[in-house]
Amino acid sequence: MAMRRGVGLAAFDKHQRTAQQYSDLGSTILQTHISELTDQLLTFQAALKKFAQSHADEIRSDPVFRSEFVKMCSAIGVDPLASSSANKKGSFWAELLGSDVNDFFFELAVRIIEICRRTRDVNGGLMLVEDVKGRINSVPGRPPVSQEDIVRAVNTLAPLGHGFGIVRLANKDFIRSVPQELSRDQAVAIEATQAMGYISVPILRDNLTWETARCIAVLDDLVASGLVWVDEQARPKEYWTPSWIRQ
Amino acid sequence: MSTLTSPISTSSRSTSFPFPSIYSFPPFFTRQPNSQTWTSQLSLWNSLILAYCRYNRIWRIDLNTAIEWDLFNNRDISRSLKLETCKEVLDSMVKKGDAEWVSGSGSQVSKNTSAIIYWRRPEEWANIIADWIDSTGQKNTILTLYEIAEGDLSLSQDFRGIDPTILRKALDVLIRRGQAQIMKSADGEEAGVKFFGSQ
Numbered sequence: 001m002a003m004r005r006g007v008g009l010a011a012f013d014k015h016q017r018t019a020q021q022y023s024d025l026g027s028t029i030l031q032t033h034i035s036e037l038t039d040q041l042l043t044f045q046a047a048l049k050k051f052a053q054s055h056a057d058e059i060r061s062d063p064v065f066r067s068e069f070v071k072m073c074s075a076i077g078v079d080p081l082a083s084s085s086a087n088k089k090g091s092f093w094a095e096l097l098g099s100d101v102n103d104f105f106f107e108l109a110v111r112i113i114e115i116c117r118r119t120r121d122v123n124g125g126l127m128l129v130e131d132v133k134g135r136i137n138s139v140p141g142r143p144p145v146s147q148e149d150i151v152r153a154v155n156t157l158a159p160l161g162h163g164f165g166i167v168r169l170a171n172k173d174f175i176r177s178v179p180q181e182l183s184r185d186q187a188v189a190i191e192a193t194q195a196m197g198y199i200s201v202p203i204l205r206d207n208l209t210w211e212t213a214r215c216i217a218v219l220d221d222l223v224a225s226g227l228v229w230v231d232e233q234a235r236p237k238e239y240w241t242p243s244w245i246r247q
Numbered sequence: 248m249s250t251l252t253s254p255i256s257t258s259s260r261s262t263s264f265p266f267p268s269i270y271s272f273p274p275f276f277t278r279q280p281n282s283q284t285w286t287s288q289l290s291l292w293n294s295l296i297l298a299y300c301r302y303n304r305i306w307r308i309d310l311n312t313a314i315e316w317d318l319f320n321n322r323d324i325s326r327s328l329k330l331e332t333c334k335e336v337l338d339s340m341v342k343k344g345d346a347e348w349v350s351g352s353g354s355q356v357s358k359n360t361s362a363i364i365y366w367r368r369p370e371e372w373a374n375i376i377a378d379w380i381d382s383t384g385q386k387n388t389i390l391t392l393y394e395i396a397e398g399d400l401s402l403s404q405d406f407r408g409i410d411p412t413i414l415r416k417a418l419d420v421l422i423r424r425g426q427a428q429i430m431k432s433a434d435g436e437e438a439g440v441k442f443f444g445s446q
Contacts, residue, residue, distance in 0.1 A: 229275075245269050
């Protein structure tokens with residue numbers, strides 16, 4: 001009984017020994033776990049790599065397939081576009097796929113910048129993702145891209161500063177390619193253009209219950225920023241969103 | 248003078264011109280107050296005018312009549328470009344070398360209403376005419392300007408019916424290159440042009 005209870009001085013020793021043994025056992029298990037996990041991760045990475053390589057063409061050329069693949073990566077916590085890796089070799093993605101899919105998004109980003117730059121004078125630097133997609137996909141001989149691809153590519157530009165971003169207005173994604181942020185009134189007014197293509201002082205006044213002065217101020221602001229075009233031949237004047245110009 | 252644009256025929260031919268989508272955008276017909284927007288609007292008008300003239304083979308625009316063309320009037324949306332804005336557009340085309348003001352056919356026509364539209368530059372016309380001379384074996388023959396523009400051999404050519412002023416500018420290019428020479432008749436009138444072909 002005395003032994004089992006472990007009373008007396010020797011009990012302290014034993015207690016310590018037991019604790020040590022538990023601790024050793026614990027770290028062994030942990031080690032095993034880590035090495036198992038590492039093995040699993042390596043296996044997984046190898047599988048992902050193999051998958052990505054054998055399907056690289058589809059990933060590049062089929063927007064639906066690409067989207068599913070990107071979703072799969074996100075689901076298991078791999079950001080395919082994390083480019084700010086401490087690893088000198090570049091992102092996990094770049095390492096995994098070589099120059100394939102990673103480049104796809106960066107090349108797409110470059111094309112998006114080019115389109116936004118070229119159309120900035122027309123639209124004041126705010127363009128529907130849908131329109132960008134239309135322009136990109138109108139170039140023959142290139143695999144089609146989806147709106148999701150474009151949004152993703154624009155998001156890769158975030159580290160470059162405040163110049164580029166996605167703005168969601170009236171349930172549509174826009175690319176903003178000028179540093180200037182929209183004021184709340186401007187954003188609301190632009191959302192309103194999405195219904196009919198244009199807004200006017202009475203439309204804003206009646207739908208948003210704004211004072212006339214406030215309507216005039218926001219419309220003048222939008223014209224000054226190049227975000228809307230004015231039609232002076234309409235009575236009252238109408239202010240049109242350039243996204244209404246369809247190709 | 249038969250080669251000068253006759254507004255009636257051009258406006259009837261123009262109906263099939265495939266207008267770009269910007270043409271249905273009502274504010275396109277209002278001069279935009281924002282200077283950057285206006286710059287882009289100018290360049291859109293510039294391209295539209297060039298495309299329209301090329302399609303309808305219009306060599307000159309006289310704003311006194313052209314202002315009524317469908318080019319500047321979208322009747323579907325009841326919008327039209329004001330005369331003063333048209334002038335600004337043409338002015339900008341002149342600056343870019345896509346057009347050139349000419350004095351109107353009437354002697355006292357106010358300045359800057361009539362312009363040659365270069366949907367091809369004189370240099371391009373020069374190359375096209377030189378190629379045509381080569382391919383039709385007309386080297387060392389003398390052709391009148393009328394024959395070049397209206398002759399049987401130029402029937403299917405892009406320069407068919409070319410405005411005499413533009414033709415003369417194209418020929419000047421060829422003369423400078425030593426590929427052509429103006430022949431004068433006994434009374435000193437320009438009678439024709441002799442081509443030497445490219446060296």
